[in-house]
Amino acid sequence: MMFWDDHGMSGWGFGLMTAGMLIFWVLIVLGGVMLFRQLGRVPHHGGAEAEDRSPEDRSPERLLAERFARGEIDTDEYRRRLDMLRSGSGPDDS
Secondary structure, three states, X not given: OXXXXXXXXXXXHHHHHHHHHHHHHHHXXXXXXXXXXXXXXXXXXXXXXXXXXXXXXXXXXXXXHHHHHHOOOOHHHHHHHHHHHHHOOOHHHO
């Protein structure tokens, strides 16, 4: 006589097997989504940042303010250059 007891697998065995398969497929789908998003991402380089800006964002005063904010120039240098930009005189007009 043959025994059809699924080799001793109880309700817990079926539950764990189902949970394992669900976790497996969720991980596969999440990995695919992450890969798709990573491949679709446009690389962002420092030089390309300036090209993406509108003309208003690339004004000389804005660039000067960014340099001041980064600490590349001090307060005196910032004010001197800002006054020069607003007066319309260049460095050669002295």
